[in-house]
Amino acid sequence: MMKTLVRLVVGLLVLEAVAANPRFSRQADLDSYDDGNYDVDDVNSENQEYDYEDGPTIEDPEIEIGTLAPPDYNYPMPEASLEEQEEEEEELPIKPQLIPQGSGGSGVLMGPDTQKGMPTCLLCTCLGGSVYCDDLKLDSVPPLPKDTTHFYARYNRITKINKSDFASMNKLKRIDLTANAISSIESRAFMGLPELEELVIRENHISQMPVLPETMTLIDASHNNIESKGIPKEAFKDMTGLLYLYLTDNEIDYIPVPLPDSLRSLHLQRNNIQSMHEDTFCNLHDFNYIRNALEDIRLDGNPVNLSRTPQAYVCLPRIPVGDLI
Structure with a gap:
């Protein structure tokens, strides 16, 4: 009887403690479970009524939900229509234009072929209408494109100028063959160049x-073996635009x-000129004749004595450079 009373008192105390503290309630239940006086199902049903602040002691794994990447498919490309196929067939590749052939050549992409089997503009340097063939050990003038305006072949081994070298070169304005080994120039080799x-x-x-066209403005034949008999008679008379004669x-x-x-300029230094006539530069029949353009005459290095012919310079703006004694 006494034990029963004690148990009732303890039960009331437990109920009051549970009402004040849920954690204590759970602990009291567990203690009671250890004593074997409470049913497990009753304890679980009571605990489900309380909301624990600390949450569950064992965290459940989180499951991420996503979408799978679509598999790679090689989708067939739609076939081109008949009209598009016809347009592709009509678009033919562009063919490069050939440079017009020059003298002695057959005409290829980089200019006519040289005797060495390569195009002139591959062997030389072509910039616009200028062709540079300097210091290439050439022994002849290479065939040039027809649109060449300026040709340079300095410091080579060219020995002869043939009439065919510059045939049909209607645009050629300047030829520079400085420092070669030229000893022969065919007659009228330059006369076909308008x-x-x-x-x-x-x-x-x-x-x-050589005989030259009347269009000349500059002639430089210095440092050669030219004698007076090697210059055609009245060679420069009709060159009304000639400015420089060296x-x-x-x-x-x-x-x-x-x-x-x-x-304007006449350079005859270091020749064998021994005398000069009074009408060399001036007109003895017209004392009013003035030759204003000819300002630069070089006769130094010749055996001529300029003081012996003073009347030869009265029409000139300046006295020639040379020996006056």
């Missing part, structure tokens, strides 16, 4: 001046007159 203005053939072995370091023994009124 636009030729400048010819430089200095530092060669030329003994005969015949330095040759074997000329007289001034190649008549000279055009357009001439």
